[in-house]
Structure formats: structure tokens, C-alpha cells
Amino acid sequence: MTETELIETEHIETKEEIELRHLDTLCTNESQLVHPWWYNFKYTIVGIIFGIVFVKAEIISWFRIQEMFQLTSFFMYGVIGTAVAVGAVSVLIVKKLKLKSIYGEDITFEDKKFNKGQIFGAMIFGTGWAITGACPGPLFAQLGSGYSVIIITILSAIAGTWVYGKFRDRLPH
Amino acid sequence: MFELLKQPWHWAVSGTLIGLIVPLLLILGNKKFGISSSFRHICASCFPGNVKFFKYEWKKEIWNLFFVGGIIIGAFIATVFLTDPANSIRIAPDTAGILNSYGITDFSSLMPVQLFNWSNLFSIKGLVFFVIGGFLVGFGTRYAGGCTSGHSIMGLANLQKASLIATLFFMAGGFFSTNILIPLIFKYLQ
Known part of the structure; x- marks a missing residue:
């Protein structure tokens, strides 16, 4: 790691900067520790496992999404329902036992305040979800699965995110 | 194994x-x-x-x-x-029937290859299914403050009311899209 990189990663955020980073976002990094960048490869390994599950679970399939919204198959409801149940029990265990991360840091949870984005934004995403047959995770998995044209969908999603950021202040929240 | x-x-x-x-x-x-x-x-x-x-x-x-x-x-x-290529996805017969009526007949892979291929990119189908669809996913997820992973799995697991509301509206958007919008798209874009 070069010296400039080290300084950049050790930039201490102001409260305002932290709030901006957390804005309209659930999946955030709450850790206060500073590690070399290559420590992040452990998340690549988790991602690899996850990518395998995505494909084997067939939830990256456009067909499965159509089934779900046509109510012709229980499959997707089974996958998501089980995932939520397992996730909820896990979170409960982590909270009750006050588990710490492997670096000894407390695991923290933040409550997210409701805003109108969870209605309007969610409807817009739901509409796109059924058209593309994929939420963001499966989009990346479709690409890895060899459906190279999905790169266009991903670039469009990045463009959509950018446009949202640009006009965020003018949208009802 | x-x-x-x-x-x-x-x-x-x-x-x-x-x-x-x-x-x-x-x-x-x-x-x-x-x-x-x-x-x-x-x-x-x-x-x-x-x-x-x-x-x-x-x-x-x-x-x-x-x-x-x-x-x-x-x-x-x-x-x-x-x-295992011989063990491909098995789609519910009712859904296969509906998709047949859209002209989607190839169920051999996880994605409908008749729709998601490069030769469709510069057609109206490509515009709708890749460009507009992707845009809605990117714009909508950020506006909603998360996607199926963040809200429907992490958020619900952490018992967040905002995530429950978001999940219900994800579903509402999906039902609208699959049952009203997509049939219209195929009807007028054939």
C-alpha cells in the first residue's frame, strides 16, 4: 500500500459525511476499523458462495420471476421466505448473545426511518424487477452466468441510480 | 457429493x-x-x-x-x-402457456434466450427489457433505499417497518408489471 492510499483510507469522516453515506442506503459498513484494501477479498469469497447459490437456486431466472408474479409456483416465495426466517433468527441470535465481529468489534444495528421512497421508489423497482427478471444481485449473477447482454441492463441501472441522485431533492420523500 | x-x-x-x-x-x-x-x-x-x-x-x-x-x-x-445441462429449469405449466402466447417457446436455459440476446439490443424489445428495465431497477432501488437484499432480507430480518412497506410495494410493482404491463408490451411489440 502506498502512502497516499493509506492517508485516503484513514480519512476521518465528519458526522455529516457519515449521514450522506448512509442516505437512502441499508447495506452500509458500520465498522470503524481501517484495514488494508486486500482485506476486502474475504467479501469476494462470500460473494462467490452467494453467486453459486443464486444460480443453483434459479432465482436469477426471468422465468422464476414471472412464475412468482403470476402466482403459478411457490418456488420463489419458498426461497425468500426461508431466507428471511433464517436471517431474522440469525439477527436475533447476534443481538441476544451480543456477538462481536471476528476483529472483536461490536455488531451494531440501525433503525431506518420510513419515507415515501419506500412506496414510490419500491413500486418503480418492482415494475423493473418483473421486466428484467432480476433484482440487482441476480443481475450480476446473470452476467457471470454468460448472459453478456445483461451488461446493458447493469449500465442502465447505474444510469438510473445516477439520475435519481441528480434529482433526489425534487422527489417526494 | x-x-x-x-x-x-x-x-x-x-x-x-x-x-x-x-x-x-x-x-x-x-x-x-x-x-x-x-x-x-x-x-x-x-x-x-x-x-x-x-x-x-x-x-x-x-x-x-x-x-x-x-x-x-x-x-x-x-x-x-x-x-447439469440435461437437468434444466422446470417451469410451471401455466406460466409456460402464458409465455408461449408471447412467442417465448425456448425454456432450455435460466433466461429466455429469445429475449435476452444481443440481436434484440437495438429493437424496441431490447429498449424495454434491457435499457428501460435496468433504468427502473437502478432508479427505483435507490429511491426505495434498498432492493430485495437490503429491504426484503436484511431489513425484514431486522424487523424494520420501512422495509416491510418497501417489500409490499416491490411486490405490487411486480404484479402490475407481469400481469398488466408485460402482456401489453408483447401485444403491441410483436
């Missing part, structure tokens, strides 16, 4: 493994499971423009891009090494 892996997995097995990603990320580094933010981090790191929404410490969230990179690699591994 390997042969077992190559078969299609039961939904309960897949669901359990997806659910376990939540505590795994928490224990590895107090990270909250979610994926749509990766689009925002790409905006912030590559073309923030002069938009305040993208001027945050994206380096703090770079783990999410490493995670997403892993998903691409994992999907590749699963498709090349862990999938």
Missing part, C-alpha cells in the same frame, strides 16, 4: 444459504447485507458529476464492490461446473 451439488437445489436449501449470508457479513466485519448500493458506489467512484448524493466516502463501502465481483465469479463457477 459433487453429483448432488449439480442437481437443482430445493428452495429451502437455497433460502437457508441466502439467509446465512446476513450473519456471515455481520460477523466478518459488521457489514449489512445489500447489493443495490453497488450502483451508487460505481457512480460515486467513476462519475460523481457535481451531485452531492455521490460525494461521500465511497472507499468506506468498497467491500460492497468486492462482494459484487464475487457474485459474478460465483455465478460463472456454478454455471460452468455445477450445472
Whole structure:
């Protein structure tokens, strides 16, 4: 790691900067520790496992999404329902036992305040979800699965995110 | 063992493994499971423009891009090494019937190859299914403050009311799209 990189990663955020980073976002990094960048490869390994599950679970399939919204198959409801149940029990265990991360840091949870984005934004995403047959995770998995044209969908999603950021202040929240 | 892996997995097995990603990320580094933010981090790191929404410490969230990179690699591994081509997806007959009426007849792979291919890119179908669809996913997830991973799995697992509302409206949008919008698209774009 070069010296400039080290300084950049050790930039201490102001409260305002932290709030901006957390804005309209659930999946955030709450850790206060500073590690070399290559420590992040452990998340690549988790991602690899996850990518395998995505494909084997067939939830990256456009067909499965159509089934779900046509109510012709229980499959997707089974996958998501089980995932939520397992996730909820896990979170409960982590909270009750006050588990710490492997670096000894407390695991923290933040409550997210409701805003109108969870209605309007969610409807817009739901509409796109059924058209593309994929939420963001499966989009990346479709690409890895060899459906190279999905790169266009991903670039469009990045463009959509950018446009949202640009006009965020003018949208009802 | 390997042969077992190559078969299609039961939904309960897949669901359990997806659910376990939540505590795994928490224990590895107090990270909250979610994926749509990766689009925002790409905006912030590559073309923030002069938009305040993208001027945050994206380096703090770079783990999410490493995670997403892993998903691409994992999907590749699963498709090349862990999938039995003779054992392809089995679609509900009712859905197959409806899709047949749209002209989708090839059910041999996870995606309808008649729709998702490069030759459709510059047609109206391509515009709708790749460009507009993707745009709605990117715009909608950020406006909603998360996607199926962040709200419907992490958020619901953490009993967040906002995430429950978001999930209900994800579903509402999906039902509208599949049952009203997509039939119209195929009716007028054939």
C-alpha cells in the first residue's frame, strides 16, 4: 500500500459525511476499523458462495420471476421466505448473545426511518424487477452466468441510480 | 457429493444459504447485507458529476464492490461446473402457456434466450427489457433505499417497518408489471 492510499483510507469522516453515506442506503459498513484494501477479498469469497447459490437456486431466472408474479409456483416465495426466517433468527441470535465481529468489534444495528421512497421508489423497482427478471444481485449473477447482454441492463441501472441522485431533492420523500 | 451439488437445489436449501449470508457479513466485519448500493458506489467512484448524493466516502463501502465481483465469479463457477445441462429449469405449466402466447417457446436455459440476446439490443424489445428495465431497477432501488437484499432480507430480518412497506410495494410493482404491463408490451411489440 502506498502512502497516499493509506492517508485516503484513514480519512476521518465528519458526522455529516457519515449521514450522506448512509442516505437512502441499508447495506452500509458500520465498522470503524481501517484495514488494508486486500482485506476486502474475504467479501469476494462470500460473494462467490452467494453467486453459486443464486444460480443453483434459479432465482436469477426471468422465468422464476414471472412464475412468482403470476402466482403459478411457490418456488420463489419458498426461497425468500426461508431466507428471511433464517436471517431474522440469525439477527436475533447476534443481538441476544451480543456477538462481536471476528476483529472483536461490536455488531451494531440501525433503525431506518420510513419515507415515501419506500412506496414510490419500491413500486418503480418492482415494475423493473418483473421486466428484467432480476433484482440487482441476480443481475450480476446473470452476467457471470454468460448472459453478456445483461451488461446493458447493469449500465442502465447505474444510469438510473445516477439520475435519481441528480434529482433526489425534487422527489417526494 | 459433487453429483448432488449439480442437481437443482430445493428452495429451502437455497433460502437457508441466502439467509446465512446476513450473519456471515455481520460477523466478518459488521457489514449489512445489500447489493443495490453497488450502483451508487460505481457512480460515486467513476462519475460523481457535481451531485452531492455521490460525494461521500465511497472507499468506506468498497467491500460492497468486492462482494459484487464475487457474485459474478460465483455465478460463472456454478454455471460452468455445477450445472447439469440435461437437468434444466422446470417451469410451471401455466406460466409456460402464458409465455408461449408471447412467442417465448425456448425454456432450455435460466433466461429466455429469445429475449435476452444481443440481436434484440437495438429493437424496441431490447429498449424495454434491457435499457428501460435496468433504468427502473437502478432508479427505483435507490429511491426505495434498498432492493430485495437490503429491504426484503436484511431489513425484514431486522424487523424494520420501512422495509416491510418497501417489500409490499416491490411486490405490487411486480404484479402490475407481469400481469398488466408485460402482456401489453408483447401485444403491441410483436
